[in-house]
Amino acid sequence: MRNKLGRHTVLKWGALLVLVLVVIRAQSQESRDEIVRQRIIEQRIEIIAEGLEEGDELDFTTLFDDLNYYYDRKINLNRCSPEELRSLYLLTEFQIQGLFDHIEKYGQLKEIWELQAVKNWDQYTILNVLPFVTVKPPSELERVTLKEIFKEGKHDLFLRYQDVLEERQGYAPISPEELAENPNRRYLGSSYRAYARYRFTYGRNISFGITAEKDPGEEFFKGTQKQGFDYYSSHLYYENNTFVRRAVVGDYQLQFGQGLTLWSGLAFGKSADALNAKRTEIGIRPYTSVDENLFLRGGAVTIGGERLQWTNFYSSKHIDANIVSTSDSVDTEQLTTISSFQLSGFHRTPGELQDKDAIRETYYGSNLTYKTRRGQIGLTALISEYDANINRNLQLYNQFEFNSKSNQVIGLNYSRTIKNVNLFGEVSRSENGAWATINGALVALDPRVSMIAIYRNYARKFQNQLANTFVEGTRPANESGIYVGGQFKINRQWTATTYADFFRFRWLRFQTDAPSAGRDFLTQLNYKPSRNKEFYLRYRSRTRDRNAGFLDVDITTPLPVNQQNFRINTSFLAHPNIKLKSRAELVLFQQEGQPIERGFLLYQDLVFKKIQFPVSMSLRYALFYTDSYNARIYAYESDVLYAFSIPAYFSRGSRFYVTMKYKVKRGVDLWLRYARWHYDDRQVISSGLEQINAPHRSEIKVQLRLRF
Amino acid sequence: MRSILLIIALLFTQSIFAQDAFPSSGGRFEGVNGAGVALQDTWSIMQNQAGLARQEQFSAGAFLQNRFGLSELTVLSLAVVKPIQNQVVGLSINTYGFQNYRRSRVGLAYARKLGEDLDVGLQMAFHQVQLGGTYGTSNTFTVEGGFRYQLNEEIAVAAHIFNPNRSQLSDFNSESIPSVIRTGISWEVSKKVLILAEVHQVFDGKVGVRTGLEYHAVEPLYIRLGAGSRPDLFSFGLGYAWNRLSIDVAASYEQILGVQPMLSLTYHAE
Numbered sequence: 001m002r003n004k005l006g007r008h009t010v011l012k013w014g015a016l017l018v019l020v021l022v023v024i025r026a027q028s029q030e031s032r033d034e035i036v037r038q039r040i041i042e043q044r045i046e047i048i049a050e051g052l053e054e055g056d057e058l059d060f061t062t063l064f065d066d067l068n069y070y071y072d073r074k075i076n077l078n079r080c081s082p083e084e085l086r087s088l089y090l091l092t093e094f095q096i097q098g099l100f101d102h103i104e105k106y107g108q109l110k111e112i113w114e115l116q117a118v119k120n121w122d123q124y125t126i127l128n129v130l131p132f133v134t135v136k137p138p139s140e141l142e143r144v145t146l147k148e149i150f151k152e153g154k155h156d157l158f159l160r161y162q163d164v165l166e167e168r169q170g171y172a173p174i175s176p177e178e179l180a181e182n183p184n185r186r187y188l189g190s191s192y193r194a195y196a197r198y199r200f201t202y203g204r205n206i207s208f209g210i211t212a213e214k215d216p217g218e219e220f221f222k223g224t225q226k227q228g229f230d231y232y233s234s235h236l237y238y239e240n241n242t243f244v245r246r247a248v249v250g251d252y253q254l255q256f257g258q259g260l261t262l263w264s265g266l267a268f269g270k271s272a273d274a275l276n277a278k279r280t281e282i283g284i285r286p287y288t289s290v291d292e293n294l295f296l297r298g299g300a301v302t303i304g305g306e307r308l309q310w311t312n313f314y315s316s317k318h319i320d321a322n323i324v325s326t327s328d329s330v331d332t333e334q335l336t337t338i339s340s341f342q343l344s345g346f347h348r349t350p351g352e353l354q355d356k357d358a359i360r361e362t363y364y365g366s367n368l369t370y371k372t373r374r375g376q377i378g379l380t381a382l383i384s385e386y387d388a389n390i391n392r393n394l395q396l397y398n399q400f401e402f403n404s405k406s407n408q409v410i411g412l413n414y415s416r417t418i419k420n421v422n423l424f425g426e427v428s429r430s431e432n433g434a435w436a437t438i439n440g441a442l443v444a445l446d447p448r449v450s451m452i453a454i455y456r457n458y459a460r461k462f463q464n465q466l467a468n469t470f471v472e473g474t475r476p477a478n479e480s481g482i483y484v485g486g487q488f489k490i491n492r493q494w495t496a497t498t499y500a501d502f503f504r505f506r507w508l509r510f511q512t513d514a515p516s517a518g519r520d521f522l523t524q525l526n527y528k529p530s531r532n533k534e535f536y537l538r539y540r541s542r543t544r545d546r547n548a549g550f551l552d553v554d555i556t557t558p559l560p561v562n563q564q565n566f567r568i569n570t571s572f573l574a575h576p577n578i579k580l581k582s583r584a585e586l587v588l589f590q591q592e593g594q595p596i597e598r599g600f601l602l603y604q605d606l607v608f609k610k611i612q613f614p615v616s617m618s619l620r621y622a623l624f625y626t627d628s629y630n631a632r633i634y635a636y637e638s639d640v641l642y643a644f645s646i647p648a649y650f651s652r653g654s655r656f657y658v659t660m661k662y663k664v665k666r667g668v669d670l671w672l673r674y675a676r677w678h679y680d681d682r683q684v685i686s687s688g689l690e691q692i693n694a695p696h697r698s699e700i701k702v703q704l705r706l707r708f
Numbered sequence: 709m710r711s712i713l714l715i716i717a718l719l720f721t722q723s724i725f726a727q728d729a730f731p732s733s734g735g736r737f738e739g740v741n742g743a744g745v746a747l748q749d750t751w752s753i754m755q756n757q758a759g760l761a762r763q764e765q766f767s768a769g770a771f772l773q774n775r776f777g778l779s780e781l782t783v784l785s786l787a788v789v790k791p792i793q794n795q796v797v798g799l800s801i802n803t804y805g806f807q808n809y810r811r812s813r814v815g816l817a818y819a820r821k822l823g824e825d826l827d828v829g830l831q832m833a834f835h836q837v838q839l840g841g842t843y844g845t846s847n848t849f850t851v852e853g854g855f856r857y858q859l860n861e862e863i864a865v866a867a868h869i870f871n872p873n874r875s876q877l878s879d880f881n882s883e884s885i886p887s888v889i890r891t892g893i894s895w896e897v898s899k900k901v902l903i904l905a906e907v908h909q910v911f912d913g914k915v916g917v918r919t920g921l922e923y924h925a926v927e928p929l930y931i932r933l934g935a936g937s938r939p940d941l942f943s944f945g946l947g948y949a950w951n952r953l954s955i956d957v958a959a960s961y962e963q964i965l966g967v968q969p970m971l972s973l974t975y976h977a978e
Contacts (some may be wrong), residue, residue, distance in 0.1 A: 445923050446901045451933070482942055482961070484935050486921070488903065490895075498919070500935040502942060502963055517963045519940050521917070541937075 041067045042638075064642060065201075065288075067132065073203060077115075080375055082373065086280040090128050093278070093422045094120040094444040113604045120444055122489065127531075155708050158642065162673075162701040163216075170217055170348070170689030179651035187217030187348040187689060188224060196229075197642075199288060207237040213290045216691075217348030230347050233295070237286035245309060246302040251287040251295050253529075254313060255279075257413025258366050258426040258438050259469035260476060261380040264294055267468050272524045272538060274485030274499040275452050277470055278424055278442055281378075281413075283311060283367075296363060309368040318357030320345075324391070326539040349689075359362045359375040359388040363466065375416030382409045384465060397508035400434075400477065402463040407431050409464045413542035420444040426469075434461035436476050438469060440483075448489040450526065455482050460507040472520070478507045495526040513556045516545035532573035540565040548591060559592040572603075573659030577613075580607035589630045599631030600624065601649050607638070614663040622655040640671035640703040653679035653695075667708055673701035720754075728912065729870050729888040731813070732773050733785040733801045735956025735972035739945020740920025743904040746856055746866035746894035748906025750974050753787045753798045753817050755816045756854040756868040756890070757829025760796045761820035763789050764974075769974030776966045780806035787974075795820045800831070808840030813850075825858040835885060837877055848875045850885055867891040874911070885913040914938060922947075932958065945970075954978055 045064065066087050075084050077099060098119035103109065104619070112135045115126050170187040179186055186236045193216050199209035212229035219225040235250035253265040258279045265285065268276045284302055287295040296315035304310050318343035326335070342355045362385045371380035385406045392403050411428030425439035442455035454470060460478035467476050470483070481503030488496045501520040508514060524538040545558035564587065571581040587599040603622035618638040626632055632650035638646055638659055649655065657675035664670055676698040681683060685692040720905070730742060734751025737744040744755045752759025766793045768788045775781035782804070789798040794892040798817040805811055819829030830853030838845045854868030871887040892906020902922040909915050916938030930947035945958035958970045 279845075443923075445921075446898050449897050449901050449903070449921075451921065453933070484933065484942065488895075488897075500919075500937075500942075502940060504963055523939060585875070 001028075005084045007603065010573075031188075041071065057581040069201070069204060070451065074132055076136045077112075077133050078103065078135060078137065083282070087282060088132055090132075091125065092120070092275060092444075092449065092450065093280070093417065093442055094420065095125060097374070097422075105125040108137065111135055120447055123492070124449065140332075149202045149206055151493075151567055153200055155706075156197075156199045156201070157706040158195070158197040158703065159705075160640065160643070160701065160703040161192060161482060163701060164617075164692075165698040165700065166401065166692045166694050166696065168686075168689065169691040169693075184349040184351040185689075188350070188353075189214070189217050189348065190221035191216050194220065195290065196227070197288065204239055206239075207235065207286050209286065209288045210234045211288050211290060215346050215348065217346065224347070224353055230294050230322040231290065231345065233290075235285060235286040235288070237284075243305075244301065244303055246311075247300070248283045248298045249284055251297050252300055252312075252313075253280045253287050253295055253345075254300065254367075254557040256287065256369075256380050257281055257411060258424065259424040260366070260428040260436055260438055261409050261411030261413070261464065262367070262382050262466050263468040264296060264466060265289075265468075269470055270472075270483070270499065270501060270520065270522070270545040272497055272522060274497045274522070275442065275450055275487050276485060277452055277454055277485060277499075278422075278440060279469070281307075281608050286573055290395070291347075293343050307371055309369050309371065311365070311369075314364040316360060316362040318359045319359060320352075320355045320496055321388070322355050323358050323388075337391050340392055343428055359386055361386055374418075375414070378413045380409075380411045380413070382411075382464070382466060383407070397510060397513070400463075400507070401475075402459045402465060407463055407465070409466075428462070428464065430461075430463045432461055432463060434459040434463065434477075436462040436467075438476075448651050450487045452485045456480060462564060471503065472503045472518070473505065473509065478505050478509070480506070493527055493529050495528070496524065497526075511547050512545050512558045514545070514558050517557055518542070518544035518560075520550055532579075533570075534572070535570045536567075537566070538567040538569070546591065548593065561589070561591045563590075563630075564588045566583050577608055577610040579605075579609075581607070583635065585633050585635070587626070587631050589628070597627040597631040599626030599628075599633050599650065601633040601635060602656070603635065605638075614659045618657075618659045620657050621653065622649065624649040624651075624655065625652045625690075626650045637675075640701055641669075641672055643703075651679050652681040653677060669705040671701070671703040671705075673699075675699045675701075717911060729886045731785065731804075731910075732783050732970065733771050733787065733800075733802065733972075734769070735771065735945055735958045735970055736772070736922075736930075736932070736947055736954075738960060738970045739930075739932030739934065739943055739947065739956060739958040740904050740922060741918050741936045741943040742958065743892060743894040743906050743920035743934055743936065745831075745868050745890045745906045746864050748856070750787055750976070752864050753789060753815070753831070753971070754785065754802065754828075756856065756866055757798070757817045757819045757852070758827040758854045758856040758866060758868070760789055760798055760817065760829055761821050761827035761856070763791055763796050763819075766790050767975060769971035769972055771970070773968060773970040775968045776962075780809075782806075785972075789817075796829075798831075800833075805838075810836075810838040810923075812836050812838075823920045827856045829854060835875070835877070846877045848877050849865065850875050850887065854890075862896050865891070865892045868892070896909040905968055908938075908952035930956075933959075952978065958962050 005635045041064065042504045060223045070088065082096050098121060108697050115121050156561050168191065171191045174186050192213040197211045201207045201209065211233040213231045214220050214229045216229045216513055220226050233251045235248055235252060237248045255263045255265065259267055267279060270277060284300050291300060296313065297317040298315035299309060300313035302309055303309040321338040322340045322342060324339045325337045336359060338359055347356050349354050363382065365380065365382040367378060369376055389405060390403055394401060394403060407427055409428060409433040411426055413426035415422065415424040420443060422442040426583045427435065429435050436458040438454065438456040443451045446453060456470060456478040458476040458478065462477045469476050471479060471609055472481060473479050481501060483499060483501040485499035490496060499522050504517045506515050509516065522540040522543040524536055524677040528534045541562065541564045543560050543562045545555040548559040548560045565585060567583065567585040569583045571579060574580045584605050585601045589597040601622060601624045606619045608617040624633065629650050632648040634648055636646050637657065640659060655675065659671065659673040662670045676696060678696045683695055685697055709754035731754045732738055733754040736749055736750060737747065737751055737755055748759045748762055750769050771785040773783040784803050786801040787798065789796060791894055798818045800815040800817060801813040803810065813833045815831045815833035817829060817831040819827065821826055821827050830851065833850050834847065834960035835850060836845055836847050850871040852868065852870040854863055854866060855867040858864045868890045871885050874884045874887050876884045888910050890906055890908040892904065893905040897903060900923060904920040907915055907917050916936065918934065918936035920932065920934035925931050928948045928950055930949065932947065934943035939962060941960045941962055943958060945956060947954060947956040952975060954974045956972045959967050961967050
């Protein structure tokens with residue numbers, strides 16, 4: 001009842017909002033430039049996101065910000081740093097190196113098309129980066145006053161609301177007696193998600209932001225959430241080419257080397273973009289996203305010159321954990337013991353709230369990096385401390401995982417380009433004496449052929465909570481392997497990428513009760529006959545060992561599990577304003593000795609965008625059929641700006657979504673999204689508190705963006 | 709212990725390496741993980757005889773491979789190739805194993821051009837398996853043949869079939885020599901970069917893939933890299949080519965069994 005009422009209210013307010021905005025718009029003039037900008041940036045993000053294999057919610061916020069920023073303030077290729085070019089995520093190390101070599105040899109670029117003559121640059125790359133770069137005579141940075149900063153700075157405000165229309169078990173009516181008996185049977189709050197984000201930026205130099213989020217089921221401005229949102233994040237960030245190069249107070253991320261010692265936030269691993277397996281570090285970044293765990297809270301500063309840079313950081317925040325006991329020790333100091341970390345960020349039930357901010361996690365450390373244009377070497381030290389005893393109930397397989405009060409990790413990373421070879425790597429050691437190393441080479445054999453090879457070896461006892469590096473498992477521990485990838489530009493229209501990864505786990509893993517090995521192959525063939533037509537075929541085969549549950553014996557024996565994916569994807573401009581995208585994907589999943597489990601996904605996308613027209617639209621209709629959850633298929637979905645999803649399609653049914661963007665006037669955008677899963681083979685979706693007693697699940701999203 | 713290891717290795721190598729069907733030969737081929745169906749080389753005599761058709765001078769070579777550090781698992785190959793007018797003939801010898809288990813074969817190859825772009829070749833081979841003690845020996849013959857077609861300046865396609873008539877080694881359990889079909893391409897990206905890829909299928913078996921890359925880094929040095937499935941191997945190789953002599957070393961890596969080093973010496977007449 002309560003829910004139904006809520007929905008009506010929402011719809012009513014939504015309709016009113018639309019009306020108001022329509023009126024506001026009446027006078028405004030559509031800017032052609034804005035539409036072109038959005039189209040370009042979204043397309044770039046899609047190129048990157050398409051390469052990723054799976055993951056429910058991804059955070060491309062930083063990337064979006066960067067691309068938006070560079071769209072406004074194009075990188076001057078005659079005066080830029082390798083870092084700036086890297087943060088576009090559109091150039092390879094050799095292309096960056098090639099540019100600097102070209103300038104060194106022939107002097108400043110006179111015009112942008114000179115890029116065609118730069119080694120390792122091709123037409124495709126140039127077109128991709130063109131909106132973000134420019135060629136001007138180099139000029140000195142002007143001094144700016146605080147007044148100018150506030151006058152010239154940009155404000156960006158996002159408000160988002162989303163809800164599921166079907167009633168979920170956690171919000172269903174329940175008798176007070178039953179609830180009193182089982183308080184965790186229902187969510188405390190309402191079923192919508194609310195999100196707000198404000199950010200002020202002055203170029204790349206100053207950034208201030210606040211992000212707030214209420215997850216579905218959490219209370220809002222009442223009960224357990226008197227302060228409003230469940231999650232708040234804020235930062236103040238400064239960057240300049242002075243002695244203090246970067247500084248941040250509040251929430252931030254740090255990325256160094258290959259991510260073996262310290263890397264928080266987004267990173268690319270194995271993907272169809274085979275060469276992207278190498279990490280390029282960013283250093284300090286402000287944090288503006290909603291993952292409630294993967295950031296640092298405190299302060300960080302980088303000082304130094306062009307070559308030698310020193311970063312120091314301190315972070316301390318409360319994190320969720322499952323407390324098992326609190327004991328008073330002799331000297332009256334309270335010592336808490338926890339059994340597990342809670343990473344979901346949900347605080348919807350009394351049980352979940354009990355775990356909220358249970359313990360304090362402190363990180364601090366330092367990084368010293370020496371950079372030249374051809375390479376860098378960096379030393380990172382990271383210390384982590386908890387104000388509780390960590391006593392996780394570890395099993396035989398994960399007995400080497402972190403399970404104490406503190407840890408220290410120290411690592412050395414390097415990257416060096418010699419002619420057409422870029423060598424990179426990192427070696428790292430955790431407090432318990434375990435080592436981990438990753439080493440690789442990127443080689444531009446020919447302007448048309450680039451290869452990458454990476455060798456990794458992570459000891460089973462290696463422990464680092466802030467590592468995010470190239471890995472097949474979930475953490476860089478108990479793994480060794482060789483990865484080789486290549487990118488081949490066969491001619492103007494045909495491109496092929498491929499990789500092979502062979503890996504070994506010398507200790508047991510989750511659901512694998514013996515040392516095991518596996519392999520992963522991917523090949524993709526792209527055909528792009530013209531700018532508006534693209535076609536690709538992708539094949540992936542991955543084999544890993546997993547316990548054979550079907551064997552009727554007491555000993556669990558791991559047997560190989562093979563998963564093959566076949567994908568056909570086309571996209572073309574059917575009309576100057578209409579883009580059609582189609583995909584068919586087949587997955588074959590089989591454990592040795594078991595029947596094949598099949599999955600199939602077919603979808604059609606329609607994207608409508610018209611210059612000078614305020615409404616753009618993206619539609620999908622998908623049909624899927626999978627024998628099991630094992631045979632699920634992931635596919636990237638277009639969403640409201642700054643929200644990304646690559647959901648898993650499984651079971652049998654259909655999926656529909658429509659995302660509409662309405663540009664009300666300059667600086668005011670409104671998004672509406674409706675998405676619906678419909679299942680043909682079941683009457684009940686999900687389980688527990690998320691259970692829906694209907695064969696469908698529909699979600700609405702409304703987002704408003706104001707820029708001024 | 710050593711004998712157990714040997715038996716395990718033998719079982720593995722027999723099933724997954726199919727020595728008869730894919731005789732290891734030539735450091736160059738092994739450096740690119742055997743993805744050489746479309747290569748042109750003296751050692752094509754053991755991979756795809758059509759690759760011999762453009763040989764213009766006499767050449768001969770010897771190849772030695774050790775598997776996983778076990779001296780009993782040593783492969784020795786010899787190849788001799790001689791052009792006679794527009795045709796090429798060759799002799800190949802391959803032996804593998806030790807006193808109590810030895811597989812050997814001797815082949816006579818013939819290759820020629822058929823027009824500007826098409827080459828064909830074939831080979832007849834005599835096989836012998838010797839088992840120690842009272843088990844005796846078993847003999848048989850195989851035929852094999854293939855073609856190579858230069859599609860354009862950069863790309864060539866090739867295919868090869870080994871033992872299509874399924875020669876039997878023994879009536880017992882109708883033990884036969886495996887039959888294999890391979891097809892692949894070579895892509896000469898530039899004078900420096902050569903890319904190879906092929907698929908192969910053992911009759912009644914699954915499809916495997918082999919890929920390789922040869923990089924002519926500087927004058928006499930070649931660097932080679934390969935990867936493939938069934939068997940799942942990575943390979944690495946170096947080659948030094950002077951006027952008359954080339955030395956090719958290679959190593960391939962199998963996750964469970966380890967590393968196999970290889971070496972070949974090939975002489976080319978001026």
